[in-house]
Amino acid sequence: MTAAAIAPPRRRMRLPATWRRPLALVGAAVIVIWVLISVLAPVLPLQDPLHQSSAVLTPPSAGHLLGTDELGRDVLSRTLWGAQVSLPLAVVLVLASLVIGSVLGAVAGYIGGIVDEVIMRIADLVFAFPTIILAMVVAAALGPSLTNAVIALTFVNWPNYARVMRALVLGARGQEYVIAGRLLGSGPFTSLRRDVLPNVASPMLVLATLDFGNQILLLSGLSFLGLGAVPPTPEWGSMVGAGVQQFSSWWLATFPGLAIFSVVVGFNFLGDALRDALDPRTAGAVQGTTV
Amino acid sequence: MTARLEIDEATVTYRQPGRRSLTAVDHVSLSLEAGEVLGLVGESGCGKSTLARAVCGLEPLASGTIRFDGEPVGKLGLRPRESRQRRIQMVFQNPYASLNPRRRIGAQIEDARAVAGRDAAPVERLLEQVGLEPAVARRYPYEFSGGQRQRIAIARAMAAAPEVLIGDEPIASLDASLQARIASLMRDVALEQGASLLFISHDLSVVRVIADRIAVMQAGRIVEEGPTDRVWSDPRHPYTRRLLAAIPIADGLGRLPAEA
Numbered sequence: 001m002t003a004a005a006i007a008p009p010r011r012r013m014r015l016p017a018t019w020r021r022p023l024a025l026v027g028a029a030v031i032v033i034w035v036l037i038s039v040l041a042p043v044l045p046l047q048d049p050l051h052q053s054s055a056v057l058t059p060p061s062a063g064h065l066l067g068t069d070e071l072g073r074d075v076l077s078r079t080l081w082g083a084q085v086s087l088p089l090a091v092v093l094v095l096a097s098l099v100i101g102s103v104l105g106a107v108a109g110y111i112g113g114i115v116d117e118v119i120m121r122i123a124d125l126v127f128a129f130p131t132i133i134l135a136m137v138v139a140a141a142l143g144p145s146l147t148n149a150v151i152a153l154t155f156v157n158w159p160n161y162a163r164v165m166r167a168l169v170l171g172a173r174g175q176e177y178v179i180a181g182r183l184l185g186s187g188p189f190t191s192l193r194r195d196v197l198p199n200v201a202s203p204m205l206v207l208a209t210l211d212f213g214n215q216i217l218l219l220s221g222l223s224f225l226g227l228g229a230v231p232p233t234p235e236w237g238s239m240v241g242a243g244v245q246q247f248s249s250w251w252l253a254t255f256p257g258l259a260i261f262s263v264v265v266g267f268n269f270l271g272d273a274l275r276d277a278l279d280p281r282t283a284g285a286v287q288g289t290t291v
Numbered sequence: 292m293t294a295r296l297e298i299d300e301a302t303v304t305y306r307q308p309g310r311r312s313l314t315a316v317d318h319v320s321l322s323l324e325a326g327e328v329l330g331l332v333g334e335s336g337c338g339k340s341t342l343a344r345a346v347c348g349l350e351p352l353a354s355g356t357i358r359f360d361g362e363p364v365g366k367l368g369l370r371p372r373e374s375r376q377r378r379i380q381m382v383f384q385n386p387y388a389s390l391n392p393r394r395r396i397g398a399q400i401e402d403a404r405a406v407a408g409r410d411a412a413p414v415e416r417l418l419e420q421v422g423l424e425p426a427v428a429r430r431y432p433y434e435f436s437g438g439q440r441q442r443i444a445i446a447r448a449m450a451a452a453p454e455v456l457i458g459d460e461p462i463a464s465l466d467a468s469l470q471a472r473i474a475s476l477m478r479d480v481a482l483e484q485g486a487s488l489l490f491i492s493h494d495l496s497v498v499r500v501i502a503d504r505i506a507v508m509q510a511g512r513i514v515e516e517g518p519t520d521r522v523w524s525d526p527r528h529p530y531t532r533r534l535l536a537a538i539p540i541a542d543g544l545g546r547l548p549a550e551a
Contacts, residue, residue, distance in 0.1 A: 111369065176389040180444075183347055183381060184403050184451060187371040194402075198393040 021276070027269025030262050038083035046077040049234045057249045067251040069242065071232075078234035079255045085235045086263070089150055090216045096154045097215075098208050101161025108162065109169030110192055120166065123159035131156050132221060139227040146219075146235070149228035153218055157211070164207055168200035175199075202278040210271030213264035220260050236260050293361050294322035295487050296346065296379075296455050300355035303341050315341040317511035318355065323455065328478055328488040330502030330519070332495050332534065338511040339491045340384075343459045346489070347381055348372065359455065377406045380453035382477065384460040386440035390432040396443055397428030400450045407452035417446040420480055438469045442476070449480050456481045458490045462497060470494065474501050496538050499523055507531045 037044070053072035060067045066075040108119040126134065135152045142148035172178060173196065181195045220237025222228040229235030236256040243253030303316040315338040323329050333339050344350045346357055348367035357364040359379055380403075383389040391399060397414055404411035415425035421442040432440060441461060448456055458477050462470040474490065478501040481488040492498050498505060499519055506516040507530060515528040526532045 176383040176385060177391040179349065180381070180383065180389055180447070181391070181402070182367060183372060183377070183379075184406050185372045185374065185377045186402075188369050190371075194394070195391050199391070 021273045023269040024273030027266040027271075027273065030266030031270060034083050034087060034259075034263055034266070037080050038087050041081050041084050044080065046080060047074040049073060049078040049081040050232050057246065057252075059249070060251055066255045067249070069239075069249075069252055070246055073232075075239075075251055075255055078239060079236070079259050081234045082236045082239065082256060082259060083263075085146070085229065085233060086216055086219060086237075086260075089146060089219060090212055093150045093153050093157070093215050093219065094208050094211055096150070097157040097211070098161050098204065100154065101158035101163075102165045102204060104158065105162035105165025106169050106192055106197065109166035110173060110188055110196065116166070119162065123162050126156055126159045129156075132218065135218060135222060136225065136227060139222050144227050144230055146223075146229050146233070149219055149222045152222070152227075153215060157215065160211070161204070161207065165200070165204060168203060169196055172196045172199055203275075206271055206275040206278060209267060209274055212271070213267035216260060216263055216267075293358070295325045295360060296321075296323035296489070297358040297361075298322065298342070298346070298355075299358070301342070301345060301357055302353045302355050303338070303345050303350050304353045314353075314511055316345065319508075319511070319513050320355075321506055321513065321516070323487045323489055325454075325487055326482060326485055328481070328490060328501055328503045330498035330505045331489060331491045331508060332493060332498050332505060333508035334493055334534075337508045339508050340459050342508075343381065343457050343489065343491055346455070346457060347379055348376060374406075377451060378454040379457065380448040380451050380455070381457040381459055382441070382444050382448050382461045384463050386437045386444060386464065389444050390440055390447075392432050394431075395428065396430055396432065396435075400428065400443075400447050403447045403450035407450060410452040411450065412452075414450070417450050418443075420449065420483075421446045421476060438465055438473065441465060441473055445473075445477060445480060449484060449486075452484065453486050456486045456488050458488065458492075460491055460493070462492060462494070470497050471500060474498075477501070495523075495534050507534065 051073060053068070055064070055068050056070055056072045058064055058068045064074050064076065066079065069075055069078070104119050104123075108116040129137075135149075135156045138152035138155050139149050142151060169192075175195075178191060178195045181191050186194065219228060220235070220240065223235045223237030224241035226238075226241065229238045231238070236259050239256035240253045240260070243249070243256070246252050298319060298321040300318045300320055301316055302314060302318055305313045305315055307313055317338070319338075319342060321329070321331075331339050331342070341350055345352060346364065348364050351366045359376060362375060364376060364379070365373065390396070396418075400414050400417060404414070412420075414428050418425050418427060423439065423442055423446070427435075427443075432443070435443065444461075456477070458474075461477065462473050465473060474492075474497050477490065478488060488501075490498060490502060495505075502519050504517065505519050505522045506513050507522070507528065508514070509530045515522060515526065515531045522531060523535070526535055
């Protein structure tokens with residue numbers, strides 16, 4: 001049996017341990033700041049991110065702290081407003097992948113047999129292509145828009161969750177407490193909901209957290225390639241994409257790039273800490289860490 | 292009149308890829324009367340746990356039948372277990388794996404009470420019956436020791452008002468001082484409710500204390516079966532004699548313990 005399956009539910013006791021890691025705090029702080037920015041963008045003293053002016057491609061100055069772009073729009077304003085575009089879409093994308101992948105993976109792992117074969121071979125098919133290439137193909141086929149980019153990325157992303165979920169369910173299915181539930185007359189649905197899923201939720205949560213940064217990167221990547229956000233939406237990836245064409249104006253690509261970088265790093269720090277805290281094998285190491 | 296549990300020529304085979312199939316249970320016939328305690332002993336790997344799983348419908352039979360109150364026990368597939376067969380309940384070997392770590396004790400016993408319907412005893416009474424405070428119903432499994440968890444597992448099994456209770460090596464992972472206590476507890480709670488008990492163990496000395504009859508299993512077959520006293524004092528099969536000879540002697544006089 002696995003250590004995870006017989007470990008007591010120490011979530012309440014362990015979460016504080018997460019925060020004893022300095023990197024976890026940094027990661028959480030970065031994400032909280034970005035969430036606040038995305039919520040507060042309309043009330044912050046920012047210029048209209050879509051407002052064009054004759055002051056094109058001005059370097060950072062007192063009037064425009066991060067300079068202006070080729071249409072005279074304020075880069076600071078566009079970068080901060082960009083959080084409102086990328087973060088909610090990443091949440092939708094990760095949640096959709098998590099739900100679809102978990103359901104299919106749990107069904108495959110629990111039922112097994114032909115159902116398992118069919119689901120996992122479809123997943124293998126998706127795995128067989130490089131993620132970004134396949135996402136590009138799907139996004140291009142659907143037409144460039146942020147919604148289609150999210151659909152395309154969900155399509156290439158769910159197998160990651162399905163594969164992990166299937167393995168976890170396969171491990172938990174044979175546990176004696178699951179069998180005990182079956183002997184008491186639980187059907188597959190009750191058994192999964194009551195006995196299996198609560199005991200495999202933590203690794204899935206960690207996976208989703210670590211996946212956030214990745215998905216923001218991919219979403220920006222599609223926009224960078226012109227397959228996601230359409231102008232004039234202030235999306236980070238498309239801003240970087242437009243910026244690299246104005247090579248002498250370094251501020252155009254640098255600041256949205258830093259925004260992507262900070263969010264990705266933030267989610268990775270947080271995901272690492274969550275993994276260490278929720279995994280019984282490394283929990284002791286976390287608790288032993290002094291700050 | 293038919294026995295409550297009738298195992299007739301039951302055979303369980305495992306297919307092993309690339310190798311010969313393994314017959315874990317080989318034409319075993321046993322019966323269990325109402326209110327009877329049958330001890331099933333044998334060494335590790337002799338097939339006794341497989342037999343227990345087959346009785347619960349967890350292993351398909353290659354041949355033979357297992358009947359519970361005259362009705363054949365089917366293989367448990369994806370469908371919910373047939374309600375009649377929910378009156379066969381099991382206490383597992385590993386008390387650390389047999390309780391859901393994420394649910395309160397009380398909730399897990401409540402699930403089992405649903406099986407018993409109107410026959411269900413209150414959770415408090417079930418816990419008291421196994422020697423635990425009623426207040427523990429609100430706690431999680433990790434707050435308990437192995438022995439306490441096994442008591443909880445027994446309470447859960449009994450909450451379903453079983454007519455056949457199976458203990459699949461329920462004392463194997465407990466320390467020596469607890470083994471006899473938990474074994475006796477299982478006998479007491481089963482008989483108090485009028486259930487039959489199939490108690491599986493490799494420890495003949497513990498089984499002897501609680502069983503009315505003993506069946507000895509070796510390599511998938513029953514090699515000897517009889518009333519406890521007879522098997523203990525007059526073992527007929529060489530394997531039974533070897534098992535008896537392997538029991539550690541406590542008094543150093545070269546006699547079996549509890550014989551005097």
